[in-house]
Amino acid sequence: MKHLLQIADLGADGIDEVLRVADTFAEVNRRAIPKVQALRGKTVVSLFFEDSTRTRLSFETAARRLGADVLTFAAGSSSVKKGESLRDTVQTIDALGADAFVVRHASSGVPHQVSTWTEGSVVNAGDGWHEHPTQALLDAYTIRERLGGFAGRRIAIVGDIRHSRVARSNVAAFSALGAEVTLVAPPTLMPPSTEGWPAELSHNLEAVLPKMDVVYLLRVQRERATEALFPSLREYTAHFGLTAARAAMLPAGALIMHPGPMNRGVEIAADVADAENAVITQQVANGLSVRMAVLYLLLGSGVDLAA
Amino acid sequence: MPRENELVIRGGTVVDATGSRRADVAIRNGAVAEIGESLDARNVLDASGCIVAPGLVDLHTHLRQPGREEAETVETGSRAAALGGFTAVVAMPNTEPAIDSAAVVREVKELARTALCDVFPAGAITVGREGTTLSPMAEMAELGVRLFTDDGAGVQDSRLMRRALEYARGLGVTLAQHCEDAALARGAHMHEGAWSSRLGIPGMPSEAETVMVQRDIELVRLTGAPIHFLHLSTAGSLKAVAAAKADGLPVTAEVAPHHFTLTDACCAGYDATFKVNPPLRTDADVAAVIDAVRAGEVDAIATDHAPHAPETKDAPFDQAPPGMLGLETALALSLEVLGLPTDRVFALLSWQPAVIAGVAHEHGGPIAKGRPANLCVVDPSAGWVVDPRHLASRSRNTPYAGRSLTGLVRHTVLRGEPVVIDGEAQR
Numbered sequence A: 001m002k003h004l005l006q007i008a009d010l011g012a013d014g015i016d017e018v019l020r021v022a023d024t025f026a027e028v029n030r031r032a033i034p035k036v037q038a039l040r041g042k043t044v045v046s047l048f049f050e051d052s053t054r055t056r057l058s059f060e061t062a063a064r065r066l067g068a069d070v071l072t073f074a075a076g077s078s079s080v081k082k083g084e085s086l087r088d089t090v091q092t093i094d095a096l097g098a099d100a101f102v103v104r105h106a107s108s109g110v111p112h113q114v115s116t117w118t119e120g121s122v123v124n125a126g127d128g129w130h131e132h133p134t135q136a137l138l139d140a141y142t143i144r145e146r147l148g149g150f151a152g153r154r155i156a157i158v159g160d161i162r163h164s165r166v167a168r169s170n171v172a173a174f175s176a177l178g179a180e181v182t183l184v185a186p187p188t189l190m191p192p193s194t195e196g197w198p199a200e201l202s203h204n205l206e207a208v209l210p211k212m213d214v215v216y217l218l219r220v221q222r223e224r225a226t227e228a229l230f231p232s233l234r235e236y237t238a239h240f241g242l243t244a245a246r247a248a249m250l251p252a253g254a255l256i257m258h259p260g261p262m263n264r265g266v267e268i269a270a271d272v273a274d275a276e277n278a279v280i281t282q283q284v285a286n287g288l289s290v291r292m293a294v295l296y297l298l299l300g301s302g303v304d305l306a307a
Numbered sequence B: 001m002p003r004e005n006e007l008v009i010r011g012g013t014v015v016d017a018t019g020s021r022r023a024d025v026a027i028r029n030g031a032v033a034e035i036g037e038s039l040d041a042r043n044v045l046d047a048s049g050c051i052v053a054p055g056l057v058d059l060h061t062h063l064r065q066p067g068r069e070e071a072e073t074v075e076t077g078s079r080a081a082a083l084g085g086f087t088a089v090v091a092m093p094n095t096e097p098a099i100d101s102a103a104v105v106r107e108v109k110e111l112a113r114t115a116l117c118d119v120f121p122a123g124a125i126t127v128g129r130e131g132t133t134l135s136p137m138a139e140m141a142e143l144g145v146r147l148f149t150d151d152g153a154g155v156q157d158s159r160l161m162r163r164a165l166e167y168a169r170g171l172g173v174t175l176a177q178h179c180e181d182a183a184l185a186r187g188a189h190m191h192e193g194a195w196s197s198r199l200g201i202p203g204m205p206s207e208a209e210t211v212m213v214q215r216d217i218e219l220v221r222l223t224g225a226p227i228h229f230l231h232l233s234t235a236g237s238l239k240a241v242a243a244a245k246a247d248g249l250p251v252t253a254e255v256a257p258h259h260f261t262l263t264d265a266c267c268a269g270y271d272a273t274f275k276v277n278p279p280l281r282t283d284a285d286v287a288a289v290i291d292a293v294r295a296g297e298v299d300a301i302a303t304d305h306a307p308h309a310p311e312t313k314d315a316p317f318d319q320a321p322p323g324m325l326g327l328e329t330a331l332a333l334s335l336e337v338l339g340l341p342t343d344r345v346f347a348l349l350s351w352q353p354a355v356i357a358g359v360a361h362e363h364g365g366p367i368a369k370g371r372p373a374n375l376c377v378v379d380p381s382a383g384w385v386v387d388p389r390h391l392a393s394r395s396r397n398t399p400y401a402g403r404s405l406t407g408l409v410r411h412t413v414l415r416g417e418p419v420v421i422d423g424e425a426q427r
Helices: A011-029 A053-065 A086-094 A110-117 A133-147 A165-176 A205-211 A233-240 A280-299 B074-083 B102-114 B137-142 B158-171 B194-199 B207-223 B235-246 B257-261 B264-269 B283-294 B330-337 B342-357
Strands: A043-048 A069-074 A100-105 A121-127 A154-158 A180-184 A200-202 A214-217 A255-257 B007-016 B019-028 B031-036 B043-046 B051-054 B056-061 B086-091 B118-121 B174-177 B227-229 B251-255 B375-385 B404-414 B417-421
Touching (some): A011 A053, A011 A165, A043 A053, A043 A086, A053 A100, A053 A121, A053 A280, A086 A110, A100 A110, A100 A280, A133 A214, A154 A205, A165 A180, A180 A205, A200 A205, A255 A280, B007 B342, B007 B375, B043 B404, B043 B417, B051 B342, B056 B074, B056 B330, B074 B404, B074 B417, B086 B375, B102 B137, B137 B158, B174 B207, B194 B264, B235 B251, B235 B283, B257 B283, B330 B375, B330 B404
Parallel strands (some): A043 A069, A214 A255, B007 B051, B086 B118, B227 B251
Antiparallel strands (some): B375 B404, B404 B417
16 A cells, blocks of 8 residues: 555455554553654655644654654645645655655645655545545544444444545445444535445434444534524534433444544533543544554555564 | 639548538638639648648637736637637637726737637626626627627626626627526535545536526527527536527527536546536536537537646645636547537537637638638548647646547648648747
């Protein structure tokens, strides 16, 4: 594997491999000195054109724990403001000797474009509405850790599917691993077409909750109401928010997940977010091991992990 | 003793609206002097195995001048046109400033004096193409402007569009509409459907085009003024136009080659070369465009040649400008893809658009004694490969890079002057 641009680049076997390698790094991360030298001498550039401190820190920490050098490019304080084109920015940094670019951009497809302009590997750290593959991998890791596997598991993804890169990656990953995915949202928050999507659709959260092993809530942005996608956050919460009463409809042992940052009181009630079966902070913790696994598989083939 | 012919196009098959015949064409003083066998002249263009047709007429060219000379100029665009077999192009008014006054019409005409094809500026319907105030159409019509359009955008205000149609009727000019409902298309960068949903790119539904086509058909019914629909791309639009024609309404329609050769699947790699307005549609729309052309429901093939400087297309898909080159590939694609007899392809690219553009007295044939010698010579069986580096346009944004095409423009003659000989521009 040269790049990780979308979950389809991995397939079921590739996802399994990432999760297996992530197990190894989870063990590393429990050590007193959580560091290996698997990527020593490699340079990883984090190229974040969109602010996302948590994702950037997760990737940069992952790279450092593998022994890589990390260059941080923050678009806000850089040449982008001086009118430099995306291609020129990438090729300039490429000339510094980057082995991998971790790319975050508000526009769908930028990691694809970057991959055509550099010899290095490209990891998509979230592009527009398109994909956020490492989020899906850490979600899959968390589910596997808690439920043991995916075969026959039912997972509901609830909320603003239309604008969600997390949803696109998760549908691809969860279904590849054998889960049955149901998308739950008002029709205005569904993608215009779900032709070919391996998922069921529902507009009724309460009807699907009793059958689910996982309910995965997406962040709902306030500005969607001004685009007439729903009348108000209040009405959204009334029909699609995971309230305590609705959480009680889940079967025992079902997981509650969220990619963060949460809007407590909107898509998820505060007490539900803190419930025992909510694994939201574990998702964040697993992100580190999974991102180490991705960087290692892209850059470190042949390196002995035990070293 | 007859005066000497300046040029003979020898050994070709002459094709025009009156039919097809093997003949040589002799040219004198910029006009066709004689059509016959074994004609002679000081200069001879070989046309053996070729079609000799009236020069092509493009209803939809963006020459970008004034204002966007880094993307194209009248000179470079007209060279691309001549190499594509065109002897006349209608220059779209979305320049900077817009062609919305006699002054800018004069400027474009002045720039076009040394062009390699005739350039007919279209005027804007509204001042600055802003969709709020009627432009001075009469003063532009006095300078010969025959088509008016806010191309790049449609006239959104139904009341204003009604008034524009009524006013245009009085001037004997035609309005041309870029059909796109701005509210339905807001924020969109490609066709809305399975591909936009997968790629996470905001899409515009087909209906953004179709609702404006249908509105304008009703306004034509109301006002009696003619309208020309630019670059129709959806099955629904073409159906509506066919129905309007059946009702006897004065509507004409053009389609662009990219809408009968490419689909929204081309956007899968996020290459903004494939970003265009109206957007590339579905397989079903492509089939509908081809069917409508074959059924005679489409009046013209127009290129929507839209040059953009390379750096602007190296941007994220949702930040790159829409548009693709078309002048140098339109004829070959039309010959290859539509499955029509050659004379019908030339009808769609030459004499039918010449009538819509109001230039049929100079362009589009027929090839007859005394007519202006605006001609193209095409080898319909010669193959070539599209190489963006070898296009005459100042820009490189062809979606057909690397594609093998059949149908090659050998020579182009503008008022008797061979501006293209053996595929090489002469100036």
